[in-house]
Amino acid sequence: MADKRITIRATRFDPEKDKSPRLQSYDIPFSDDSMVVLDALNYIKSHVDGSLSYRWSCRMGICGSCGMTVNGTPKLTCSAFLRDYWPRSVTVTPLNNFPIVRDLVVDMEDFMHKLKSIKPWIIRKQEIPLGAGEHRQTMDQIGEFRQFSQCINCMLCYAACPVYGLDNEFLGPAAIALARRYNLDSRDQGTKERLPMIAHPDGIWECSFVGECSVVCPKGVDPAKAIQQTKLDTTMRFVLPYGNRE
Amino acid sequence: MSAEAETATRTYRPPMGAGWWTRKGHYFWYMVREFTALPLALWLLWLLYEIQRAGRGPSGYYPPNSTAFVIFSAICLPFALYHSFTFLKLAGVILRVKLLDKPLASGVIVATMFGTWLVASVVVGAVLIGFGR
Amino acid sequence: MDFESYDVLVVGGGLAGIRAAIAVVEANPRLKVAMVSKVYPMRSHTVSAEGGAAAVLRPEDSYETHAFDTIKGSDYLADQDVVEAFVREAPIEVIQMEHWGCPWSREPDGKISARPFGGMTTWRTCFAADKTGFHMLHTVFQTSLKFDQIHRHDEAFATKLLVEDGRCVGVVAIDMRSGKFDAITAKAVILATGGLGRVYAFTTNGNICTGDGMALAYRAGVGLKDMEMVQFHPTGLPFTGILITEAVRGEGGYLTNKDGERFLKRYVPNKMELGPRDIISRAMTTEFEEGRGFEGAHGKYMHLDVRHLGEAVIDSKLPFMRELGREFVGIDIVHDPIPVRPVQHYMMGGVDADISGVTPLAGLYAAGECANVGLNGGNRLGSNSLSECLVFGAAAGRQAADYVSSARAPGSNPVGAMLKDETARIEAAYLDKKGGDERIGAIREEMQLAMDVGAGVFRTREGLEKLTKQLGTLRDRFEKIKIEDSSRTFNTELMAAMELDFMLEVADVITYSALAREESRGAHSRRDYPERDDAKYLKHTVAFRTDDISPRLEYRDVRITNFKPQARTY
Amino acid sequence: MTEQVARRPALAHLFWWFMFSQGGVLAALLIPVHIVVQGILGPLGVVKVVDRHYDTWISILGNPIVKLYLLVLISLPFFHFAHRLRYLLVDLGVPAAKSFPAQVVFYGAAILVTLVTIWVLLTTAPISLG
Numbered sequence A: 001m002a003d004k005r006i007t008i009r010a011t012r013f014d015p016e017k018d019k020s021p022r023l024q025s026y027d028i029p030f031s032d033d034s035m036v037v038l039d040a041l042n043y044i045k046s047h048v049d050g051s052l053s054y055r056w057s058c059r060m061g062i063c064g065s066c067g068m069t070v071n072g073t074p075k076l077t078c079s080a081f082l083r084d085y086w087p088r089s090v091t092v093t094p095l096n097n098f099p100i101v102r103d104l105v106v107d108m109e110d111f112m113h114k115l116k117s118i119k120p121w122i123i124r125k126q127e128i129p130l131g132a133g134e135h136r137q138t139m140d141q142i143g144e145f146r147q148f149s150q151c152i153n154c155m156l157c158y159a160a161c162p163v164y165g166l167d168n169e170f171l172g173p174a175a176i177a178l179a180r181r182y183n184l185d186s187r188d189q190g191t192k193e194r195l196p197m198i199a200h201p202d203g204i205w206e207c208s209f210v211g212e213c214s215v216v217c218p219k220g221v222d223p224a225k226a227i228q229q230t231k232l233d234t235t236m237r238f239v240l241p242y243g244n245r246e
Numbered sequence B: 001m002s003a004e005a006e007t008a009t010r011t012y013r014p015p016m017g018a019g020w021w022t023r024k025g026h027y028f029w030y031m032v033r034e035f036t037a038l039p040l041a042l043w044l045l046w047l048l049y050e051i052q053r054a055g056r057g058p059s060g061y062y063p064p065n066s067t068a069f070v071i072f073s074a075i076c077l078p079f080a081l082y083h084s085f086t087f088l089k090l091a092g093v094i095l096r097v098k099l100l101d102k103p104l105a106s107g108v109i110v111a112t113m114f115g116t117w118l119v120a121s122v123v124v125g126a127v128l129i130g131f132g133r
Numbered sequence C: 001m002d003f004e005s006y007d008v009l010v011v012g013g014g015l016a017g018i019r020a021a022i023a024v025v026e027a028n029p030r031l032k033v034a035m036v037s038k039v040y041p042m043r044s045h046t047v048s049a050e051g052g053a054a055a056v057l058r059p060e061d062s063y064e065t066h067a068f069d070t071i072k073g074s075d076y077l078a079d080q081d082v083v084e085a086f087v088r089e090a091p092i093e094v095i096q097m098e099h100w101g102c103p104w105s106r107e108p109d110g111k112i113s114a115r116p117f118g119g120m121t122t123w124r125t126c127f128a129a130d131k132t133g134f135h136m137l138h139t140v141f142q143t144s145l146k147f148d149q150i151h152r153h154d155e156a157f158a159t160k161l162l163v164e165d166g167r168c169v170g171v172v173a174i175d176m177r178s179g180k181f182d183a184i185t186a187k188a189v190i191l192a193t194g195g196l197g198r199v200y201a202f203t204t205n206g207n208i209c210t211g212d213g214m215a216l217a218y219r220a221g222v223g224l225k226d227m228e229m230v231q232f233h234p235t236g237l238p239f240t241g242i243l244i245t246e247a248v249r250g251e252g253g254y255l256t257n258k259d260g261e262r263f264l265k266r267y268v269p270n271k272m273e274l275g276p277r278d279i280i281s282r283a284m285t286t287e288f289e290e291g292r293g294f295e296g297a298h299g300k301y302m303h304l305d306v307r308h309l310g311e312a313v314i315d316s317k318l319p320f321m322r323e324l325g326r327e328f329v330g331i332d333i334v335h336d337p338i339p340v341r342p343v344q345h346y347m348m349g350g351v352d353a354d355i356s357g358v359t360p361l362a363g364l365y366a367a368g369e370c371a372n373v374g375l376n377g378g379n380r381l382g383s384n385s386l387s388e389c390l391v392f393g394a395a396a397g398r399q400a401a402d403y404v405s406s407a408r409a410p411g412s413n414p415v416g417a418m419l420k421d422e423t424a425r426i427e428a429a430y431l432d433k434k435g436g437d438e439r440i441g442a443i444r445e446e447m448q449l450a451m452d453v454g455a456g457v458f459r460t461r462e463g464l465e466k467l468t469k470q471l472g473t474l475r476d477r478f479e480k481i482k483i484e485d486s487s488r489t490f491n492t493e494l495m496a497a498m499e500l501d502f503m504l505e506v507a508d509v510i511t512y513s514a515l516a517r518e519e520s521r522g523a524h525s526r527r528d529y530p531e532r533d534d535a536k537y538l539k540h541t542v543a544f545r546t547d548d549i550s551p552r553l554e555y556r557d558v559r560i561t562n563f564k565p566q567a568r569t570y
Numbered sequence D: 001m002t003e004q005v006a007r008r009p010a011l012a013h014l015f016w017w018f019m020f021s022q023g024g025v026l027a028a029l030l031i032p033v034h035i036v037v038q039g040i041l042g043p044l045g046v047v048k049v050v051d052r053h054y055d056t057w058i059s060i061l062g063n064p065i066v067k068l069y070l071l072v073l074i075s076l077p078f079f080h081f082a083h084r085l086r087y088l089l090v091d092l093g094v095p096a097a098k099s100f101p102a103q104v105v106f107y108g109a110a111i112l113v114t115l116v117t118i119w120v121l122l123t124t125a126p127i128s129l130g
């Protein structure tokens, strides 16, 4: 293989020095077809410029920390192959719609608050004692919520959602999908308790079904579906006289 | 909650810009979908006007056939079709129908929606044309 | 000076750390807990565990066999009282996880399902498809959100344990966001910082697995136990080191060499693909050396073949493996065999702790992969680790809760001085450092490659001695590193430097411990001493830090209760 | 965190969303055929359509079922349109479109259209079953 090279442009921003972010260009060897965008950043950090900052850990698409915008699309950089871009250059910027802390690192406190706000834990009227063993649950019952339990909190969906971009008060795709994950779990009885947060004006109603959240989701969670289904279910609770109110 | 909050450092929030929907094909088509509301609303208002016109008695009645109106309808039609297509397709995502305790595949739901659309169009069309003279 | 003060401080937001934090508040809801983690908790490396968590839940199974499998798997280096307690607690913890919402895969009758795993004589590995760690971590993390007593310090990097009058009273941590140094004090500290895989080049471990907690404890004078026992997993994807879970073999996958032969029949004829990890890794390495491996762009490999299982089984039990194959290798495992080779995976060794996580330093507890409570001995059985994090995380939490009810709060004067010292040390060594020309990345890569070669699947005296010298040189070069990043805000280069510092420390301990153990036991396989030597080495190695480069090693007897050491054949 | 203060489900939003979705289905199923037949084929003379002659048109408009149909056909989609256009403004960077006054204007307009439609239908052709 001839010595291939690829140009990576990455956002640089140091709040202690810079007023606003800028792009810096790096020309690096593209030595192996298995290389992903994250490998390119790691190469830069190890061999060219140690001050480039970004988050990553697992390098296998499961920890959810390496989400960035790659050529305009939110991606997990550990699963975005350079071969899909080469010979074009690759522009890596932080996830959209979040405040930039430093270089490619965004502030995710808002997201963490939102996760917590929907009470993502099993709520029961009566806990069963440990000694009674497990709740029985069939694979079909798991199938009800399985898709929505695959979320790795990578926030790509928030970066893709213009509604969140326009107004950060919006509860957003992943948090609502997670709420639905618990609401659909046969062990959970907390739908009603989560309702005020979910059916809040800044909750499900704010979503105008752009659907891009589901397009970018790397784990097939389909938050857009979760949100629309929640709208429908919630509406039915109130529209049907005895609908669905447990 | 976490102790960091108090030591907030300066962050940079990139502006969103009103032209965000031009950045990506998908966003653009979303805006088109939302925009369909406008031509459809105008067309229905026209229909309402047509009905109201009939109330003024037979003397002044003339059938709707200005070229401008045909052009206007022709413009509205793609929007109407796009609305129908997107709305019925997305309905497949939302609806959860269970048949014999098995969730129905969303493909089946979408097919049913489009089937209903077809039947409704045929019935309405038949009435509109069938009573015509 | 006033510092944030808590009853219990947990360092680490992985499965062990979060389980410990919840155990503290469950034991006593009035206690205030701090959880310090260098990444947001759901990013912790537990998230990538795939296969499952072992627990005796089926009526056909018994505590005795789980205990025996674990002890035999450990090559008799496990403390048997610890194992016996562990197997009894594990089912309770798995049920607890179920109550908290973990989506365990189920049997048709709705009970938690189990799958076979390497070295286990029966089906006892509970699983949530092949994303078990992911589901467990998110479940405990989300559950922990309901406890307002747990105060998280996310993205705070612990750099030092605060020790006052022979008692651990907190940590110094850098808030990565602001770059601020904080002393976070508590009456007790639980270390749950996970593994150290990044010491090696080819590893399944994430970027954050750098042995920090082990190094922190070591520097505070606590011994590190059995550090020569490093697990190599037989089936990692070449190049990336991404793990192909043992569940693939558990569900019936075959390992074949380039002649299409299931070569394990020569090594573990009775167990074949369900043999323990250390033996299969050695078998593969031997096959490579004898020329029966495939040759690829990223070195030698074997085939792991699941084609005969069929698409339905693969999609219901191993969906993530199919996803990984598709994304990272460009193959569909339904139609193509998976290329695999042995890869560093797990650290049996760790901070010297007892059955309740108690370390020799008062007020300091340890749990999870960073601890060595005596469960795993020379070789951990697959799926015992997630259960270990739960059982011993909970035990450490309860123990710490008990301890703090009588312990007094730490004073602030010495803490203030210690914070000042530590801040000054880090500023001088890294932040305000001028000059230097060594790249962190270069030193790290050389260390990792040297460890792969010198302290890998097979070891020799020459190799290990050479490694100690290489590490010594790297340590000298580390003094001359260059820090390009002068910002205080999210300075990942500073983190990388401190992590490298920790890794060089633990790499040394691994190497010296391995050099001294002149036998082959479990994962520690010496070419020059191929036999197990119970007379001399049925003992734990405990390494202590000295001012010299080499640690001081002590040996401690293994506790044997019901299972007399026998030859370990499968 | 502000959301700790007790939140109640937003029933108004729920109602408007319900109307929005009903109107959307209706518009999707019915409007195209009206446009095609009454807006294009009829005026072009391709087919005979009921509104081409005063008698046919007025007689069908007198049918109570037709009246009801037309009421639903015209008014319900307006709740859909009102919702979409309001959010279209939001999307174009007019956050004020979310405010309560904006809701009054948009949904009020839909209600107004409904009232006008009722009035028109009641005053147009006398109800007859013929």
Ligand SMILES: Cc1cc2nc3c(=O)[nH]c(=O)nc-3n(C[C@H](O)[C@H](O)[C@H](O)COP(=O)(O)OP(=O)(O)OC[C@H]3O[C@@H](n4cnc5c(N)ncnc54)[C@H](O)[C@@H]3O)c2cc1C
Pocket: C011, C012, C013, C014, C015, C016, C017, C036, C037, C038, C039, C040, C041, C044, C045, C046, C047, C048, C049, C050, C051, C052, C053, C054, C132, C133, C156, C157, C158, C159, C192, C193, C194, C195, C204, C205, C206, C208, C209, C212, C213, C243, C245, C345, C346, C367, C368, C369, C370, C382, C383, C384, C385, C386, C387, C389
């Ligand atoms: C790919 C893979 C697959 C596996 N599969 C299985 C399996 O199927 N079954 C099984 O039983 N085991 C499995 N294991 C092993 C098991 O996952 C781990 O041993 C276990 O998850 C470790 O958990 P932990 O809580 O100890 O550490 P981790 O989950 O690694 O958490 C460590 C925590 O410590 C924090 N931390 C570290 N250093 C610092 C510092 N300096 N300052 C502040 N915080 C710090 C980190 O932020 C993190 O939150 C697997 C491991 C890997 C790598």
Ligand code: SF4
Pocket: A150, A151, A152, A153, A154, A155, A156, A157, A158, A173, A174, A177, A213, A216, A217, A218, A219, A220, A221, A222, A223
């Ligand atoms: S829903 Fe998908 S995109 Fe959004 S955070 Fe979860 S995994 Fe990421």
Ligand code: F3S
Pocket: A160, A161, A162, A163, A164, A172, A173, A206, A207, A208, A209, A210, A211, A212, A213, A214, A223, A224, A227
């Ligand atoms: S992109 Fe946003 S608007 Fe809704 S469907 Fe997804 S959350």
Ligand code: FES
Pocket: A056, A057, A058, A059, A060, A061, A062, A063, A064, A065, A066, A067, A076, A077, A078, A079
């Ligand atoms: S590094 Fe973990 S998801 Fe990419």
